[in-house]
Amino acid sequence: MPREKLLKYGAATLSDAELLAIFLRTGTKEMPVLILANHLISYFGSLHAIIKASPKQFINIKGLGPAKYVQIQAVNELATRSLKTEVSEKPSFTDPDLVRRYLLNHFEQTAFERFACLFLNSKNRLITFEYLFTGSISQAQVYPRTVAQQCLKFNAASVIFAHNHPSGDVSPSESDKQLTQRLIETLRLIDVKVLDHFVIGSDKCFSMAEHQML
Template identity: 50%
Template sequence: MVLKHLPAESLPREKLINRGSQALSDAELLAIFLRTGTKGMNVLQLADRLLAEFGSLRALFSASQHEFCQHKGLGLAKYVQLQAVLEMSQRYLSERLQRGDGLNSPQHTRHYLLAMLRDRHREAFYVLFLDNQNRVIADEIMFEGTIDAASVYPREVVKRALQHNAASVILAHNHPSGIAEPSQADRRITRRLADALSLVDIRILDHFVVGDGEVVSFAERGWI
């Protein structure tokens, strides 16, 4: 069916305007991003096909440039556009944290860390630097490693925390395996960081481990 022949209330753009983005399916949201279909296939049909081929929106969004561009209806222009959208989403979440909003909501902090770290193919160690009101001063990925480990240097974390005049920090890292359960090595490096930071009166408020859709908090486990 040609898209223009569908009832107006069924068109993704009109549905979003009238009912809000949360009312749309994954295929409808993807159709708005794609804008046009291909020969013999309207944009909704194309979106359905792409979701079937990739398996999910997340898999499509985390596909490499080569994987993305080899599918009919996609290409380099769409890949660039998608990367821009994803980066804007991460910056939006980061700005919410930097305004201090996010730390009033543990759930929002989890969403942000999932967006930042979940789909990385290598382990990354991330630090949020906070002032004495627990507002975010700065945030950055300080160390990156292999698919199952990242070397973390407490001296560098202390140095950066002092540069930001931080009163406390929140630590986070991902497990590319998708399993969020902290390892003994995770617990050891957290203790080393806590000991090093305590020498300059900086506290660790929490350490989050990000897996595939799950985030484990050291503070909630009673380990901090």
Template identity: 50%
Template sequence: MAIRDWPEGERPREKLLTLGAAALSDAELLAIFLRVGVKGRSAVDLARDLLSSFGGLRQLLEADRQRFCAEHGLGEAKFVQLQATLELSRRHLGSLLERDAALTSPTLVRRFLSAQLRHLDHEAFAALFLDTQHRVIRFEILSEGTLDSASVYPREVARRALARNAGAVIFAHNHPSGVAEPSDADRRITERLREALALFDIRVLDHFVIGDGEVISFAERGWL
């Protein structure tokens, strides 16, 4: 049965307008994005099939171009549309964070950093530079590749912080393995960075390690 023949209260678009987006299932939200189904399958049916094929919503959203476009009912136009939507979401989080002091929005900081780093298939080390009032100045990827003592240089990080006139910084990096538990190398480089930046009166407020659905805070662990 086509969605237009469903009871009005069960149609994804009408349901969203009445109850809000949070009331919809993953399949219903994806169906709105898809707009149409394929022969013999409604958009909701197709959405359910895709979620099953990819193994879940996150895997679908983070699929590369080749994998995404290979699925029946998708293609390059949908891939481009999805990438634009995801980037808009990341920029929206960034704009929200810029309005508030970072320390008064810890949940938003986590969401922003996770949105920036979690989808990467390689390890990346980043910094959120803040002014003395802990308002966001800039987010930057500082290094990409395996995190160890040779990949993140305290002198270079200090140079960038001074160039941004930062009074504080929050570090973050992802673990592509999905396991967020910090390693000994993570703790060592964080301490080296903290000591280097302290010479310039720049505080390291936190270091977040981003895994698959989990974000670990050094500050909450009492390591900073």
């Protein structure tokens, strides 16, 4: 059972369905809780989609109700607040794992591309997270001059870029790579360092810095 497995081997060893089953607690007469959890993941597509589902979407599934919806939303909020605390206490925002988790918690999933920036101070701690540009389902027009102006506005010493691919494919396109280089060259003129550029899918992130693309 998922609970016993967690106690014996740790939470990281559990599958998505096993973790979800712990929060659901019970299934139905026709569907034990672990099968219900697998059904939910298959129906919605991912854990992230389940968490982001509206009350109506969630409760319409047989075997679910307001109490289960509230419990999952409360757990999600606990995780979000925990991450905020971790970010505020972190001496540096250069750990790709931390940035990845921050973006997956904060970047709003939309049917169109959005380009955002994490502005950092001289100690690489987060000043603010801002959406700068919004585009179509396949592209957001990004203007390096505007990015530079925002860096000066927030007195940023370094930045991390992030944009989403509504398709879910997190592989950077050639235009993504070219844009990143243009931004690096532009911000170099005002002594602002580009630390990374993340491409975000539905439940995963790709770090260009980790793949030596900067």
